[in-house]
Amino acid sequence: MGCGTSKVLPKGCVSVVRSLVALSGAPCGDHHGGNHDPKKKLDKGGWFSTKGKNFPSDKSCGDKQQQQQQQQVPPETYKDKFDARVTTRYDIKALIGRGSFSRVVRAEHRTSRRPYAIKLMELETPQAREVCAAELAVLRRVNHDNVIRLVEVFQGQRRVYAVLELATGGELLDRVVSKGHYTEQDATRALRMVLAGVGYLHSLGITHRDLKPENLLYYHPGADSRLLVTDFGLATFSGSELPRGTGGSSTWSLRTTCGTPEYMAPEVVLRRPYSYAVDMWAVGVIAYIVLSGSMPFEDDSRRRLYRSILRGKYSFHREPWPSVSKPAKDFIRGLLEPDPARRPNAERALRHPWLVTMAAGSSSRNLGRSISQNLRQRASRNSSRCHSGTAAGSAPGGAARL
Structure with missing residues (x-):
């Protein structure tokens, strides 16, 4: 959701905007079977997401500067939007993100002095009310160490205020780059937490539909921080809870095409009914x-x-793949299985030998240098496209909300 840095915010607070401004636009439509205006979604930035969150009506790269300016709005200009019930309990510190009918602020509990994020959702239109109800239904249901938590909700006639955990540890890839020395064992630690969170969501019948590194945030900067699955702007219920241990052949399905193109499964691309797979x-x-x-x-x-x-066309040829272990590649092949019925669920993926042993038999080679180099090269290519006037919709990384 592409909120740039701000003078009043540490990096972690900026990163959390990408997870919290999910109610800035319309859902995919599975909640009520309707079609919604895709222009209501706020753009999202990050390592692997250029502008173009709105599909097919994509925005240009110049939106980032406008969003940066939005973050510097003085508190006095938006504090009057907050109900007295909220300001009595929380000290509103700074605006850290905004969307078409929502805004997110960094706040501090007046008694405990703990930091939180508060999302203010305007309920002036039927669309806004529908989106709010859909995401709150998910957030109210979840309670897991690896899923962002809803703390409390203040409801009014025209506005809803959702108080959430504030993740200050940065995005998954930020941690990979800053770590410097990064091995397969480090990757397994992160992926185990991701799968724990995703498996929990699936056990509740919730499909996230927009999983990507930008939506995976560390709760705090420490090495022992838990990794959180965030951004439920596209999440939806299947209508019934999934029995534990079921595979990709679940009987329920979704139909709306949405998500970020590079992360879309084949069945979504083909516009076929799909499940949590x-x-x-x-x-x-x-x-x-x-x-x-x-x-x-x-x-x-x-x-x-x-x-x-x-076609499932990808390769393990470029650096650092020659140094990556066979079990790691086997883990990826299993998940990138074109047939959803053969794709492992989260519980089964967690039992993969590579994760169970935490890459104990894998090479301890530092992958960090190659990873950082590949990330920089991609960022440079995306920057060149922006400066050359290429629309974000044609550049890789834009998220589609069809």
């Missing part, structure tokens, strides 16, 4: 990224990108 495909893409700093599927043309996804 789409999240498992996205975890496979994330695993590929955290081990290499590259995307398994990437192309300037969305048509060619989707063709590569449908």
